[in-house]
Amino acid sequence: MSKFNDRVFGLVMLVIAVAYYYGATQFPVPFGGSEAVGPETFPKLLAVILAICSLYMIVKPDPDNHWPVAKTFVELGIAVVVLIAYALLLEPLGFILSTMLAVGTLCWRMGARPKKAYLTGLISGAVVFVLFTYGLELPLPLGLLEMN
Structure with missing residues (x-):
């Protein structure tokens, strides 16, 4: 059951990553034009990392683990x-x-x-x-x- 839960959680986090990336693309262009590193760079990077981790969780979930004490x-x-x-x-x-x-x-x-x-x-x-x-x-x- 834990593998199924991991996959569902991974899917939810993937949806959040896509929404977060989309939200980052909605930032206004900085005054003076577009720059290589702007206010959207860090959120986009976080969204990509979250998406990669989510995909890994979906493809390769952890085996059943015991709950911590x-x-x-x-x-x-x-x-x-x-x-x-x-x-x-x-x-x-x-x-x-x-x-x-x-x-x-x-x-x-x-x-x-x-x-x-x-x-x-x-x-x-x-x-x-x-x-x-x-x-x-x-x-x-x-x-x-x-x-x-």
Whole structure:
């Protein structure tokens, strides 16, 4: 029965991928004409990747697997709560601090020692902040770290 479920899920995801790709083609042409990389590039790329994965799932579904134990569901619930908190704290705390907390907590839940987990979160938040703010010129919020 699991193979059938995988195929149905793959088909649903394929329909979503096609709709998502179509939606990405509806973005207006940027001011100044069409560019090689525009606002529709990333959504189109995601749609193609989703379509490929969906087709693979339809053609080659996984064999029947047992459901994970309750502890796995608790960990997934914690991950969802962390990601929701991350989204809510992004503006008030800023990108670096909220990323440190989210990545650190998720790393800690996956077995890393707390000090190393939160250090990883701090370094990754700072690196991504610098890349986006200065490299791509897409400013991210500083929140509590902003100097007035």
